[in-house]
Amino acid sequence: NAGVTQTPKFRILKIGQSMTLQCAQDMNHNYMYWYRQDPGMGLKLIYYSVGAGITDKGEVPNGYNVSRSTTEDFPLRLELAAPSQTSVYFCASRPGTSGTFLELFFGEGSRLTVL
Amino acid sequence: LAKTTQPISMDSYEGQEVNITCSHNNIATNDYITWYQQFPSQGPRFIIQGYKTKVTNEVASLFIPADRKSSTLSLPRVSLSDTAVYYCLVGYSNDYKLSFGAGTTVTVRA
Numbered sequence: 295n296a297g298v299t300q301t302p303k304f305r306i307l308k309i310g311q312s313m314t315l316q317c318a319q320d321m322n323h324n325y326m327y328w329y330r331q332d333p334g335m336g337l338k339l340i341y342y343s344v345g346a347g348i349t350d351k352g353e354v355p356n357g358y359n360v361s362r363s364t365t366e367d368f369p370l371r372l373e374l375a376a377p378s379q380t381s382v383y384f385c386a387s388r389p390g391t392s393g394t395f396l397e398l399f400f401g402e403g404s405r406l407t408v409l
Numbered sequence: 410l411a412k413t414t415q416p417i418s419m420d421s422y423e424g425q426e427v428n429i430t431c432s433h434n435n436i437a438t439n440d441y442i443t444w445y446q447q448f449p450s451q452g453p454r455f456i457i458q459g460y461k462t463k464v465t466n467e468v469a470s471l472f473i474p475a476d477r478k479s480s481t482l483s484l485p486r487v488s489l490s491d492t493a494v495y496y497c498l499v500g501y502s503n504d505y506k507l508s509f510g511a512g513t514t515v516t517v518r519a
Contacts, residue, residue: 327507336496336511337453344505353508384452388507395502396443400452 296320300385300401307375307408315370315404317385324390326368327398328352328360330381337384343368344390375408382406410508411436411499418514427484429513431497434478442473442480445496447512453496457482484515492517 301316319326324345329337329352339352343362357379359371368387372379382405386398414432421427433442441460445453446468457464459471459480470483484491496512 325505329509336494337509339506339508342505342507350505352506382450386452390502396441396458396498396500396504396507397455398445398453398507400454403450403452 298385298387298399298401300383300404302404303402304405305407307372307406309375309377309408311375312371312373313375313406315372315383315385315406317368317370317401318366319368319385319387319399320366321387321389321399322365323387323399324365325388326362327386327388328358328368328370329384329386330354330379331384331403332381340370340383372406377408380406380408410504410506411440413497413499413510415495415497415510415513417511418516420516420518421487422518423488424486427487427491427515427517429482429484429495429497429515430479431482431499432479433497433499436477436499437501439501440477440499441501442471442477443498443500444469444471444482445498445509447494447496449493453509456495487515487517489517489519491515 328340341360343349385401443458447453464471472481494512
């Protein structure tokens with residue numbers, strides 16, 4: 295039972311480079327999220343999606359883009375990487391409207407360093 | 410999503426009970442209260458969800474008073490492995506934009 299899978303786990307980027315963080319879930323969840331967490335801080339919502347083809351901005355969307363072409367996948371694109379984007383990125387999903395509907399399932403995180 | 414307020418940090422010793430209170434004065438009628446636990450270098454993990462009175466599972470208990478303007482997460486007989494950040498989240502199924510606050514850092518000492 296894979297749950298939420300994030301790749302890569304670690305990545306070092308140079309300033310100005312671009313990359314995509316991959317996120318996939320196999321639980322048929324409608325809602326998916328991307329968060330970033332800076333050292334010693336709480337989680338900040340970057341983008342979220344309520345279903346295939348539907349995405350919206352969170353608290354800190356600048357410098358990022360997302361797409362949701364399938365229920366399973368929710369990649370996060372970093373364009374023109376900056377040192378301020380050095381962080382740990384977490385992808386999460388939740389079923390939405392039944393049971394413990396506020397239960398988010400998180401991936402293991404992707405640690406990104408921009409030098 | 411209701412605004413929540415938690416203590417920044419709490420210290421405890423092994424074997425003690427730890428109680429973390431979350432204030433959510435503007436909780437809506439349909440809102441539920443959820444708690445998460447996050448260990449270093451890991452994503453948060455769902456602990457418990459409740460609507461009113463008391464909910465208990467194998468990890469923790471959640472106490473919610475009648476006015477629902479606050480809630481208390483109770484961790485019985487903590488061990489060193491309970492050292493983590495604990496987040497309170499209040500909302501409903503239609504709250505798409507789920508944001509976390511700073512959480513409460515609980516440090517358990519031997």
